[in-house]
Amino acid sequence: MRRQITGFSNPTVKYLRSLREKKHRKVAGQFIAEGLRLLTDARESGHLPEILVMAQGREAHPLLDSLEAEVVAAGGEVIETSADILSKITGKDNPQAVAGVFAEFDTGLHAIDRSTAKIWLVAQALRDPGNLGTMLRTGDAVGAGGLILIDDCADPFSAEAVRASMGAVFTQQIGQARWDEFLPWLRGGAGQLVAASLRDAVDYRRAPYAAPCFLLIGNESRGLPEAYETECDLCVTMPMKGRADSLNAAVAGAVLAYEALAHLDD
């Protein structure tokens, strides 16, 4: 059954709006993803929203009908509201006609099975949620297993990260850990740790990548701490022909990931 909500001051609307802030997401353990395409990707990856929010006046769509039926069958809630209120909830001027509220995933390292993929992306102190989402999207493209976030990173469940991931937030495994938790975990099994370095390092085209290969990208302004690079099995670097001394973090991750893919996929 659909519940109609018409007032901006409705407590459910207030709750949903609160999910735009990280602290409220952490308390609630829920996050929002917008748009039928994202919700369809989510479902096909085994994730159903706990709450489905639809705007009145939306165009009918068979995928949306079946999604609604599945949410109801799973005991979830379906809310119909005005486009204005949905816009208030998502914080976008031109919101999608539908949004879903999902339970946040378990991001403990224990949930990661490294044997499932040849490539894993690892980002340290990545602060930009758009970069984070883009790395998830790249991870999906290269067949990576997921993205492990080290130290204080942007929140992978923020609206901007979810949006930039283009659905990959649902297909890529996400890990979160401090470095001194990550390193023992990594060394507790097979795995090559490769740093994208701004220092003197091996040419990234000629490096001996080995699976499972963990590609480590540092913070947007500072790069990786030198002490972290020291712990890596391999430090690689990309040519920098111009004035700048670094690439955008998501770009560096992608160039490196595609290079590793070419080596490991043969």
Add this chain to the structure above:
Amino acid sequence: MRRQITGFSNPTVKYLRSLREKKHRKVAGQFIAEGLRLLTDARESGHLPEILVMAQGREAHPLLDSLEAEVVAAGGEVIETSADILSKITGKDNPQAVAGVFAEFDTGLHAIDRSTAKIWLVAQALRDPGNLGTMLRTGDAVGAGGLILIDDCADPFSAEAVRASMGAVFTQQIGQARWDEFLPWLRGGAGQLVAASLRDAVDYRRAPYAAPCFLLIGNESRGLPEAYETECDLCVTMPMKGRADSLNAAVAGAVLAYEALAHLDD
């Protein structure tokens, strides 16, 4: 001589704020870049600001002193104002302590000398200013000559594009043209046009890149029009191992540009 401005309603403050909007930038032919690092990059690339705006209470810096002297010597204007007003001008909560107002560059194709570089980036209908700035930054890194913007793209002189370019807006040549203007220009000289395609195409690792190589990236949601791809000398594609059917546009451009660099730089 420094001019002091203390009031939010000062006409110069209003003018500088207006440069955040594209229509005002186009009328004025000026844009804003923030931060000492960017201004230093600009100067070293031969670009002095016409107006230098500095916040009171900033830390003294020898680079800023010499920049100020050069601006004055060149007949430019130096304005000192409060951090609050500077924040109002740049639209950032934590603005840099200094900003410069620059004359927009000539972006006509006639200003481009294709013989100066092996790689040129070309973007079609690129709508995200962050992607645009990131492509400029990548262009700098691979030693590209510049970025040519086809059809309706984001404004390369917007604050977000300038910021994401990390100074490359001053080092990369920027062109702007409609497709039916670009194609005759391209064919009027040497140049291989390579499309990053979402369709069946040559594996990007095995493509016969040739300099000067123009790497064409399509719109964020739609990719390139098929009619444009037909005009290209080569259509290349990158592996997509996951659920998604495309990469972020700036990421696709970077992966392709680094691949072309490896082929052409030998």
